[in-house]
Amino acid sequence: MSHEELTDMDEYAEARAMLGRALGEEPTMNFHPTSVLAAAKRSVARGRAWAAGGIAAGVVVIGIGGAALASPFGAAEVPPAGGVTTTSTVPSTITVSPTETSRPTIPTTPPATTRPPVTSTQTTTSPGKPDPTTSRPVPTTTRPAPTTTSLPATTR
């Protein structure tokens, strides 16, 4: 047996002796095995009751949630989402008029309505001169200046 093993054994024996002395005078057992068994059974029963209650609560929650998703509670009493607007007369005029009035104003303003008055004024102001400028209404419509030039023609 080596020196290290001997020292380990001495150390081990010393520690064991110390712990044994720490116990001192030992009192008698205060609990009986049957009482421990009864307490253990109560604990098991309590655990089962908690588990059963938890499972029942989970089933109830899942049932209520499923029922709510399948058929909402009081669905027959709740009015449909679009029912209010169709019964009243006001929304029909509101919904139709803006779309029709707004659309024609945007495309019609530039070409058709502005050009004819400009050409008519030029023909009336200068009847004797069939200038090539009368055949071209483009510069008169694009620039507001030709209207000012037509005024001296009327004064003449």
Place this chain on the structure above:
Amino acid sequence: MTDRDAEFVEFVQARGVALRRTAFLLCGDWHRAEDLVQAALIKLFKSWHKIQKDGSVDAYARQVLVRTTIDESRRFWRRRERASDELPEVAVPAVSSEEALDLRRALAQLPARQRAVVVLRFWEDLSVEEVASLLGCAQGTVKSQASKGLAALRRVLADQRDYSVLEVQR
């Protein structure tokens, strides 16, 4: 009484005293040691069938006891004494030897895990591997904790002896 109950009662009768001693060395109080043993035995009963199949009831009981003790020592609200209307049937001997008291104080000064290593290694006579697997730590940790715990015990005892010698000389 079923077979399981009979086997459990038999186990408690056979190992209850030894488990209580271990619990006392771990916590330093006989009444608390009994509470810890009862708590460990209740946990043991809950998984009695599974443990019996493995065939290591004693090791499992020791493991549950040590872990219950360590867990309880970590609790913020742990109660060292319980108020009760009735006095215990058998009182703890009021007078212990001076050395035993010194040793208990020295053990109480160790951290809970270190104390568990010392008790399991030197009192329960477990190997380093068994202690490591029981506490869920490395074998090197068990060795170092055991030597540190033993050194701390020696140091505390030496200090207390020096103190008592000085008291006697005065």
